[in-house]
Amino acid sequence: MTTTQVSDFKRRAAKYTAVSTGLDSLYERPIWKAPTHTALDELIDCILSQSTNDANRDKAFAALKVNFADWDAVLNAPTQAVINAIKPAGLANQKAPRIQQVLRTIYAERGTLSIDFLREMPLKDARNWLTALDGVGPKTAAIVLCFAFGLPAFPVDTHIYRVGQRIGFIPSKMSADKAHPHMEAIVPGSDHYHFHLQMIWHGRQICTARRAMCERCPLTQVCDYYAQTHVTEGKSKHG
């Protein structure tokens, strides 16, 4: 990184403490607990969630569980049967073969349909292993590592990407994929789980895609978007 890039990163990272304190004033701090479902369930769930909403993802995941005895049955089923089951999630023609290919790869490499071994790997290796699977990108990998294992990975979903850009954590031209390592360098590892959820809640309730409700937000003092819009308003009033 150049000196300018380093100082720009430092400016963005320096917002963290104030933003975290502000979000703590609005939302609880959820504590990670080992989920009742498996890490492989989490991975398949994430693949189903691509380009759809939570409700449709949940319908498709439930349909897989009802229609197939286990992941082995999904792997060995005719692809059309998997397509039919996951139709509520959309893009079923792409997702069904992708899910079967992921299961096939896991079985071929591990001899069993489980990805629990990732918990014991160095984080970087676990992430690389996951993203080497066809159709698994940085967000899906981070969700599995953070939610299934409680590891310090920071998923950047659409809310976090938008809110992070408005606050000024994430540069406007940075892609969502690149925002993952960027946010992981800003947010302390022990905070990843709760800060991720708090940012999503903030994006759903106050800093929404439709409108940033800055009048209800405790982050105005550190938010780039607020500073910019405030200056613009001031100029238009007096200009």
Ligand code: SF4
């Ligand atoms: S001050 Fe406004 S733009 Fe900034 S995080 Fe809060 S709601 Fe979003």
